[in-house]
Structures are given as structure tokens and as C-alpha cells.
Amino acid sequence: MGAHVNTTINGDAVEFVCAPDESLLDVLRNRIGLTGAKEGCGTGDCGACSVILDGRLVCSCLVLGAEMNGKKLETIEGMADGAKLHPLQQHFIDGAALQCGICTPGFLMAAQALLRKNPDPTEEEIRYGLAGNLCRCTGYDKIVRAVQAAAKEMRG
Amino acid sequence: MPLDQDLEIKKFKVIGTRVRRPDGVDKVTGRARYGADASAPGQLVALVLRSPHPHAIIKKIDISKAEKLLGVKAIITSADLPDLTGGDRGMLDILENCMARKKVLYDGHAVAAVAAIDATTARAALKLIKVDYQVLPHVTDVDEALKPTSPVIHDHIFTDGIEPKPTKASNFNKQAEYGHGDLDAGFAEADVIIEKSYKTEQTHQGYIEPHSCLASVSPDGAAEMWVCTQGHFVYRNQCAALLGLDANKLRVTASEIGGGFGGKTHIWTEPLALALSRKANRPVKLTMSREEVFRCTGPTSSTSIDVKIGAKKDGTITAAFAELRYHGGAFPANWAEFGAMTTWACYDIKNCKSLSKDAVVNRPKTAAYRAPSAPQSCFAVENTIDEVAKAIGMDPIELRIKNAAKEGTKSSYGPVYGPIGIGATLQAAKNHPHMKAPLAKDTGRGMACGFWFNFGGQTCVDLNVTPDGTVTVAVGTMDVGGSRASLALAAAEELGVPYEAVRVIVADTSSLGHNDMTDGSRGTFSSSMAAVFAARNAITVLRERAAKTWEIPVGDVEWVDGEAKAKGASRGNLAPLTLKDLAKGAGGTGGPIAGHSEIVADNAGVSFGTHICDAHVDKETGKTTITRYTVIQDAGKAMHPSYVEGQYQGGAAQGIGWALNEEYVYGTNGRLQNAAFLDYRIPVCSDLPMIDTQILEIPNPHHPYGVRGVGETPIVPPLAAVSIAVTNATGVRMHHIPMSPPRILKAIKSARM
Numbered sequence: 001m002g003a004h005v006n007t008t009i010n011g012d013a014v015e016f017v018c019a020p021d022e023s024l025l026d027v028l029r030n031r032i033g034l035t036g037a038k039e040g041c042g043t044g045d046c047g048a049c050s051v052i053l054d055g056r057l058v059c060s061c062l063v064l065g066a067e068m069n070g071k072k073l074e075t076i077e078g079m080a081d082g083a084k085l086h087p088l089q090q091h092f093i094d095g096a097a098l099q100c101g102i103c104t105p106g107f108l109m110a111a112q113a114l115l116r117k118n119p120d121p122t123e124e125e126i127r128y129g130l131a132g133n134l135c136r137c138t139g140y141d142k143i144v145r146a147v148q149a150a151a152k153e154m155r156g
Numbered sequence: 157m158p159l160d161q162d163l164e165i166k167k168f169k170v171i172g173t174r175v176r177r178p179d180g181v182d183k184v185t186g187r188a189r190y191g192a193d194a195s196a197p198g199q200l201v202a203l204v205l206r207s208p209h210p211h212a213i214i215k216k217i218d219i220s221k222a223e224k225l226l227g228v229k230a231i232i233t234s235a236d237l238p239d240l241t242g243g244d245r246g247m248l249d250i251l252e253n254c255m256a257r258k259k260v261l262y263d264g265h266a267v268a269a270v271a272a273i274d275a276t277t278a279r280a281a282l283k284l285i286k287v288d289y290q291v292l293p294h295v296t297d298v299d300e301a302l303k304p305t306s307p308v309i310h311d312h313i314f315t316d317g318i319e320p321k322p323t324k325a326s327n328f329n330k331q332a333e334y335g336h337g338d339l340d341a342g343f344a345e346a347d348v349i350i351e352k353s354y355k356t357e358q359t360h361q362g363y364i365e366p367h368s369c370l371a372s373v374s375p376d377g378a379a380e381m382w383v384c385t386q387g388h389f390v391y392r393n394q395c396a397a398l399l400g401l402d403a404n405k406l407r408v409t410a411s412e413i414g415g416g417f418g419g420k421t422h423i424w425t426e427p428l429a430l431a432l433s434r435k436a437n438r439p440v441k442l443t444m445s446r447e448e449v450f451r452c453t454g455p456t457s458s459t460s461i462d463v464k465i466g467a468k469k470d471g472t473i474t475a476a477f478a479e480l481r482y483h484g485g486a487f488p489a490n491w492a493e494f495g496a497m498t499t500w501a502c503y504d505i506k507n508c509k510s511l512s513k514d515a516v517v518n519r520p521k522t523a524a525y526r527a528p529s530a531p532q533s534c535f536a537v538e539n540t541i542d543e544v545a546k547a548i549g550m551d552p553i554e555l556r557i558k559n560a561a562k563e564g565t566k567s568s569y570g571p572v573y574g575p576i577g578i579g580a581t582l583q584a585a586k587n588h589p590h591m592k593a594p595l596a597k598d599t600g601r602g603m604a605c606g607f608w609f610n611f612g613g614q615t616c617v618d619l620n621v622t623p624d625g626t627v628t629v630a631v632g633t634m635d636v637g638g639s640r641a642s643l644a645l646a647a648a649e650e651l652g653v654p655y656e657a658v659r660v661i662v663a664d665t666s667s668l669g670h671n672d673m674t675d676g677s678r679g680t681f682s683s684s685m686a687a688v689f690a691a692r693n694a695i696t697v698l699r700e701r702a703a704k705t706w707e708i709p710v711g712d713v714e715w716v717d718g719e720a721k722a723k724g725a726s727r728g729n730l731a732p733l734t735l736k737d738l739a740k741g742a743g744g745t746g747g748p749i750a751g752h753s754e755i756v757a758d759n760a761g762v763s764f765g766t767h768i769c770d771a772h773v774d775k776e777t778g779k780t781t782i783t784r785y786t787v788i789q790d791a792g793k794a795m796h797p798s799y800v801e802g803q804y805q806g807g808a809a810q811g812i813g814w815a816l817n818e819e820y821v822y823g824t825n826g827r828l829q830n831a832a833f834l835d836y837r838i839p840v841c842s843d844l845p846m847i848d849t850q851i852l853e854i855p856n857p858h859h860p861y862g863v864r865g866v867g868e869t870p871i872v873p874p875l876a877a878v879s880i881a882v883t884n885a886t887g888v889r890m891h892h893i894p895m896s897p898p899r900i901l902k903a904i905k906s907a908r909m
Contacts, residue, residue, distance in 0.1 A: 019276070035193040036186020038414070040364040041446040045833035048364055076186035085184065093180035096798035099637035099806065101183030102190055102365045102414025124842075131842040134833060136362050136415050137637060138802055139809030140841040 003066035009034070010078025018065035025049045027065035028075065036076035036105045040134065047133030050106040051075050057113035059132075076105035079112065087150040088112060097146035099137035106133050111147045119155055123148070159689045161758070163857045170648050171861055174798045175655045177641040179412070191368030191384030191411045196439035199370065200229050200271040202432050203278040204425060204442070205285050206452065207260035207267055210518035210826025211294035211307065214256060214287060217268055222284035227277035230436035231285070233268045237431060240400050245312070249487045251398050253521045254427050260289070261309060261486035262518050263827045264451030266425070271432040271440045294518040294826040298483040299460050301327040301515040309516050313488055327516045329488035334496050334569045335509030342475025342507030346466025348547045354536040356875065356893040357819035358458040361525050362810070362838045365414020366449045371429035372439035379406045379433075383426055386416040386634050387673020391423055392665040398427050399434070406430075409664040410634050417810070418524030419454040421673050450831035455820060456525035457482035457491045461536040467544045471558045475507040476500055480533055482514060485521040490514055495529035498872075499537055500568035501607035502578050502764065504561045508568045518826055524675060527608040527868035531811060531875045535893055538604035538876030543889065552880075553591070553603060557582045560605075577790025577854045578605060578764035584850055585766040590786045598772055599783060600884025605766040606872025610865040611676025612757030616668040617686035619647060619694050621749040625736030627651065629690070630663035632671030633683040637867075638799040642680045643687040645795055646861070650691035652718030653735055669754050677865025681856075682757035684795060688860045694751025701745040702733045761856030761864040765789035767808065767873040771881035775904060778897030780816050780882055786848040792856040792864030800866050805847040807870025813839040814871075815878035819894050 002017040009032065018027050023042075028034045028051075037060050040046035044059040051060045052074040079086045088111050091097070098104045107130060114121060114129035121129060126147050127140070135143060182188040219231045234257045241247040251257075256265045268285050272278040293307040300306055306327055314322050317331035343349060369383035379401055385391050388410040396403040413420060429442040444453070459482045466475040478499045482492035496510035510533075545552035560579045566572050585591060585603055595601055618630045629647050633639075640660040647658045672678065695715045702720030703710040708730075712723045719732035742749050770784040787804040794800040817837050821829045830836045855862025879890045882900065888907040892899055 029192075034186070035189070038190065038365065039192065039443075040366070040414075041833050043446065043832055043834065046364055046446075076184075080185055085181070089181075089184035092184050093176050096174070096177070096638070096802055098180070098183055099799070099802055100363070100365070100413060100415045101179070101188055102363075102412075104183050105186045108184060123846075127842040127844075131840045134362075134364055134838060134840065136364055136417070136810065136838060137806045139805035139807075139847045140839075140844055141805045141847045142798070142802060144841065144846070 005066060005068050007068040007071050007073060009073045010075060020066055022065045023061050024063040024065050024068060025060040028060060034075055034077050038102055038105065047110060048103050048106040050109040050133065052109055052113055057110055076108060079108060087153045088147065091146040091150040095142050095146040095149060097138065097142040103133060103135045107135065107143060115151055115154060119151060121151060159692055161685065161858050161860065163855050163862050164860055168649060170645050170655050171795050172797065174796065175641055175645065177638050178644060178660060179640060188412045190365055190414050192443045194370050194382045194411065195441065196370055196372055199439040199441050200273060200436055201275045201278050202269055202271045202429055202440045202442040203282055204266045204428065205268040205282045207256065207263065207265040208827065209260055209289055209291050210263045210296065211292040211309065212260050212289040213292065214258060214260060214267060215290055216288040218286040219268065222270065222281040225277065225281050225284060227273040228270060228281045229273065229438060230271045230432045231268060232428065232431050232435060236435065237427065240398065247397060250394060250423065253487060254424060262520050264448065264520060266428065269428045269432055271436050296517050296519055296822045296826055298458060298481050298515050298517060301483060301517045302481060302513060309486065309518060313516065328513060329516055330490055330493060330514040332493040332496060332512045333509065336566065337507030339475050339477055339507050339509055343466040345468065345474040347469045348544060349464065349466040350540050350543045350547060351464040352540050352543065352891065354461045354539065354891050356459045356532045356535060358455045358519065359525065359814045359818045360450055360454045360836065361417035361419035363415025363417060363419055366444040366446055367424055367453060368443035369426050369429050370439060370441045371433045373430055373434040375437060377401065377405050379430060381406065381408045381426065381430065382411055383408060384411045384413045384420060386413065386420040386636060386675060388634065389632060389665050389671045390673045391426055394423050395427050395430055399430055407664055407666040410662055413634060413636055416636055417526045418528060418675060421675050422523050424453050446833065447831045450836060451828050452520050454523050455520060456528060457484065457522050459532040461533060463536045463540040465540050465544050467548060469548050471548060471550045471555045473503065473505050473559045476505050477509050478533065478536065479511045482529060483517045483519065483522065484514060485519045486516060487521045488514065488516055489522060491522060491529045495533040497569035498530040498607055499533045502561060502605050503559045504565040505559065505568065510568065526807060526810065526871040530606060530608055530872045531814065534604065534606045534872050535875035535879060539879060539889065542880050553582060553586050556605060573762065574857060575854055576762055576764060577852055580852050580854060581605065581764055581766040581788045581790060584788045584852060585768055588768065588786060588788065590768045590784060590848065595770065596772065598775060598885055599770055600881045601768065601770050602877045602880025602884060603766060603768045604873040604876030604880060605764060606869060608677065608763045608869040608872060610681065610760035610763050611678045612682045612760040613672035613678050614756050615671055615682040615686040617683060617690040617753045618668060619690040619751040621694065621735065621739045623739055623742065625739040627653065627658045629658060629660040629687060630667060631660065631683045632663055632668040633679055634674040635662055636674050636679060638796065639679045639683060641799065642684050642795040646684045646687040647691045650688055650695065651735060677763065677867040678760060680795060681760055681859060681863050681865045684863055685757045685859055686753040686755050689753035689755060690751040693753060694749060697749050697751065698735065698738050701738050701742065701749065704745045705733060705741065706730055759858030761792055761858060763790060763864050763866065763869040765869045765873055767877040769877040769881040771878055771885055773882055773885040773900060775886065778900035780895060780900065782812055782845055782878065784845055787870055788850040788852065789866065789869055790852045790854045790864065791866045792859065793853055793862040794851050795861065795863060797851060800851055801849045803867045804849045804870045808847050808874050809839050809844055811871045811874025812844065812878055815875045815893055815895060817894050817896060
């Protein structure tokens, strides 16, 4: 018996049916067609599937699709304002804060959640704010710098 | 047309600038499509059944119940993958690794695979497959595997490199020797001799994207595969050969790749997906779980290494010897030999030798991991060098500078070096502010230098000028982290057009000739060379078209800053023809304008780096914190400095993880106990400091711009640099990597006793 769910994703009303044991990540990727969230582990260790659920950063692999009724979800696909990239996205490109890019959507979600709570984080606060996301390419240096640059721009 | 590979010293217009990468927007918006992001109409989901035993005979596989489950469309075992290798043992090993045949050889070895209408059905089917195993004794440690008492894994392995060749099968698959001079004489000259043994544990490349492919085989034998890989041409060739497909009918498209570091140079599940698709006559998607990635793909060798170095009081190293024992997992490889070749490569030593012993063990088949085998040998050598320095009372960096290889040095593995950067990186380290910065309490500083060969290989590039005068470039060597930007820079530099006027893609296997995979730090080195040549060939065409337009000899046309210009005073009235003009008129002057290049890029140019590390050790808990880290490396020429820095920083971070935390933990039952990122802990953002970089540019004489590969060398020195820093912080020499807190506490405790 599938769960019938009405939810909001990136501002759009979305309706879907999913199996009771199906993760939000699988729903996004396999039913809604939003493949920006990635499965790196499926156990909440890598953060590649990070999304913002009712304002809270979560690993979508650890949330059930069936829990989504009446909730508001933000994914990487909704981060840019149309053709205008979010400052975090722009600084990731400008600062070469990605190499392979598989972890990038998760990092951007986590950085977005961090800057909403703390618009002026120290380097240490950024490092701990992003500690739930694994990157194997960059050594994090350019990611931290991109978040610092975006935060500065967003503060104006 | 043969083009000159040699360096031309010139002033660059766009090379060396920090442009935005062409795939950047797709990757920050979630649009970029990786291995698991593609789907096909009617696709099935495939899962693999894997052995729980490290070593066992497969007596029987019963798939009858699973086959009857509603929604199961195909099940394969090794019976569906007949041996078509024609006696090629290496190819048979690849096939046997993809699917066990008579025996399972490691925990996680595939024994059957299922394609079903969804994952739930496929999972249920796996549970219905009954495998009858006869469990055999196993061995997972390299030193144990080399003992005569060890269980023998393969009955066809008789040690290569030993005369006479043994007649008894063993796990010792290869011995090799490198070096020169007279060791006995060298050690006799020494005032000090240091002899030590070291161990390193097995680590995984740890790419964040699990392996994934989407395979579709039609009844007429035509097939397509979408896959995350470092080399789609190699995947094409191997899958076609193993499955009896014509290579021209298997079109492989490389997805964006979510990290590889050597782990995506081998085929693993791809032949299974193709065989399932052929059997089910439907597209099949096969994505590994993280647990599968750890249990059955990737890892590098665990090692055991002995080093002996003799030196005079003035710091001259008179003799050096190393014995290196590495394993290839369950299949024979030559990783110890690679380690032996790198052992003394940084130094100019009159008498040196390395002896390698390669073994097989009941662990997953090891794959290349970024400068494969070099970090381990570097760890052993550099620690011993550090001890020699302490024993003779010399600054370790001065000892290294004194013995550093230089242009003209005969390397320990054979070739005579051209211009190289080891001396320059050491000198830069010596002068670096990091070297002089004060150290906090319980903090030690270590430095180490490392080497990697680099590789060139086969590459194809097609450059096409579109009718509006913009340029497309197709390359077959996979972009694993930004090389598309470098190729666009190369094409723009040559053609004299803006970077933004060039768009680079990675083309599929039906669009270009064979390309080697992106390994050996060859991606940017070889494909930028091919891009330069393709652009120069296009310029020849452009000059011909201008000559035709003007009705003058082509020899009187030159290409300057993106335009054809007629040479000579008498032709001053001919207005230059731009790329746009020529593209627009192409239909009337001979058709589309293009340049092609198919090359073997030789002389990749060896690479050296020196790292400096500050490590704080909490002596109560054994926890190590890296407080400062500096990478200095020769790039030849940094085409895009940001991505060169990124390679330096990323390699250092991987090496720091290897040095401090990462390790495969096997139980006495031969099963991997930490096949998850929670228990196999790679560095996270809060574990690391900023990683400072210094790019040196000692041009490679055999690349038009002087480029050397940069990707692999950065992982070579960290194990050594971090361990020497820990040694200096604790006063205890660390002989075993990773230096996890329990291992550090144990070392401190033993030293006190």
C-alpha cells in the first residue's frame, strides 16, 4: 500500500505516491526527477543528499517520502533565482570550490542552512557547519573560502 | 601532420588565467548528470549477490526460486559469462573479479546478479538465491600470505622474477629489483646505518559517488552504456571483449564522474549490467551501495616495508636498500614493483637497490589509488632519512638538499632525468615562512618529499569551427576535475579567440578513436597537447581558406590573434579575415573547418613535491590535529592555477586521512568490519586547516606549454610528512600507518617502558 503525499518542493505543489519504506532521496530522484541530491552512502554519513526540510538541514536518505505531507522542501534545484545564481553558487564556481562536483549540491545546501542561522561565521564555525558533508577532491580549503566570500557578499 | 611536441617559450594570453569552468553552472545547480542520474524507458534495477566468505569453493548456486519471483526478469551467474579470453589470464582475472567462477576469493566477491522491475523485487530475489559454499582457510595479511604455510589462493601462480621459476604454486606472484651500484661497498663507506621496518594499512580512494551504470543491449547486438568511469574507451574495449560484443557496437558514454582517484579505472559491475540487459532484453541500471564500494572495489595495497640507509657524517648517502611487500588483493598485480621504482627516485644515490615482492591475499582486487604504491614507500624512506639526519646531527632538509636528484641524475628506476623540480621544491620549502614559524606546545613539524612518474598515452581531440565562428572541442580522455577548462584555454590560446568562444565536451566511444583512461596524471598533460595540435591543424585549414578567398599562396597567409593576415607590403589592402569571417564563408571555400589530433603523448615529465606539516598530538588521547600544512610542487606550467592548487590540496587531504585515520579493518573471519563512511572515517572539513600551496614552474621540455601532470604527486609525501611531524611532537618514531589514537598511545606507552 503506497503513501499518498502532498508537499511543497522549491515552492511548487507536488503530489506523489511512494512505498512506505521509500526514502525521500529515492522519491526525489526516482519519482520527482530531481537528481541534484546524490546518494553517496545512504546512511547519513556523507551529506551528498542534503536538503532543507521546513527550514532544517537534513540528509534526505534518512527521511521517508511518506513523512513529507504538508512539509516544505528546498533542494539544490531551487537555489538559484531563475537564471541568477545564488551568491554561494557563484562563489563556488569563481573560487574553484568544486572538482568532481558530486558533493557540491550537498555542500551548497549545508552552507545555505549555515548562513541563514549565522550570516557572519568564523572559519571554525564554517568548518563545523559543513562537517556533515564529505568532499574527497578539494581538501575543503576552497570550499571554506567560497563560503566566506559568499557570506561577505550576502551581508552587503 | 606530425606536430612538434617540444616546448616553445612564449608569452601566454589566456593560459594561466583563472577562468570559470564550463561545467560549473551545471554542477552548482544540480543539473550535471552523474552515473546514477540517467534513466532509460523500461529500465530494470539490478543488484548483486556477494560472498560473505573470504575464500570458499562455490559448490552450487540455486536460482530456481528467485527466477520464479514475480518481477524478476533475469538472473546471471558465472555460467552466463563464458570465458572468451582465449588464454589471456589478465582478462580472465578481470572477468573473475566481476563474477566469481569456481571459488570466491574475498568477502564481497560477486556470485550472482539479478535484474528486476524494482529494487524491492531485486532485493527479495537475492534472498531467494541459495549458494552452497565450502569454506577454505584464508589469508588477509601480506606478510602472512608470503609464508610457505599460508593457504594458497590460486593454483596457477608461480612467482615471476625468480630464477629458476618455482614449480610450486604460491601467493607470491612477482619479484622485481631496481637500482644500481654496489650496496656492500656503499654501506662499508657509511658512518651511520639506519635500518627500520614499516607497515601501512589498506585504504580506499573514497570517491563520494558509488559506481553506477545504465546498460542497454539490443537483440541485434548493438549496445549502449552510460557509466561513471575514468576511461570509457577502456571500459568499452574490456566489456566488449569479455561479452563477445563488437567494440564498434558498444557505445559507451562517460557520465560526469563523482571522483575516481584510480578506483574507476577498472570495470567491476559493468559486464554484469550488460549481460543482464542482454538476457532480459531491457535496459538495466546497476548502482553499487556504499558498502559494496568498500567491500569490492578500489582499495590500495596494505604494505610491509624494510629500509636500510647508510650515510657519511657530512650527509652523503652512500647506500640505500629497501624491500617492499605489497598485495594486489585477490588477483596478481605489480604494486610492490611500482613502489620499488619510486623508492629512491627523489635522490641521487651512488649505490641503491629496491626489491619488491608482490602477493595475493583474500581481499578485494586492489586498484590504482593516486600515485599508486608511492605514498607507502615514501613513508618508509622519508622516515628513515629523517632518522639518518637526526643520527648525524644534520637538518633533515639540508640532508635532502645534499642528496637530491638533479638534471642528469640516473634515477634508481633507470631513466636519466631531464630538468626536474626536486631541488627547487626543497629549496622553496627551506625558504618558506612555514618552516620558520614558531611551534606550539606538543606540536611537531615534519617535512618530506615525493615523486611520481606521470604518464602520457593515447588521446584524441576533434576541434570544429561552427558556422557562427565559435569553436567546439571534443576529447575522449575523461575530465575528472576541471580539464575541460584547460582544453578550452589551450584552444583559445592557439586560435587567438576568447576562452568563452570555445566549448569542450567529453565525447562518447563512437565519436572518437581510442583514448587511454585518465590515470597517471595524464588528463590535462595529454589532452591539452592534443588540443594544441588540433587547433594548429585547424589554423592550417583556416590559412588555406583565407588564401583561397584572397587567391594568394597559402604561404603568404599568417594566423595572428584570431585572424588571417596577408603577408607582405603589396597585400596591405587585404583586410584581415577573422575566424568568424572564415567560418561564415566556409561553405564556399571547401566546407566545414576542423582540426583533429590523434597522438601518443610521450615524455610526460616526472613530478616532485615537498610538503611541510605541523601536527599537534594530545598525549592523553592520542588524537592528532594538523595545525598547518604546506604543499610545494612543480607543475611544469599551471594552465589553470586554481585547479592545480585544488589538486595539491585534495591530494594532501587524502594523504592526511591515510596518515591519521583511514584503514580497512578485517576480522579474523576475513570479513571487512568497517564498510561505511561512519567507520571508515575520511577527513571532514573540521579536521583540516587551510592547505597552503606554492606552485613552481619548471617547464616540461616535451609539452608545447611545458605542462607536467600534477594530480598524483600531492598524495605521495603526506604519510611521511605527517608521521615525521607526529614523531617530532611525541618524541616517538611512528612505524605504522594510520596513526590512529590507539596506535599513537601504544607507541608513546611502549617508548616509556
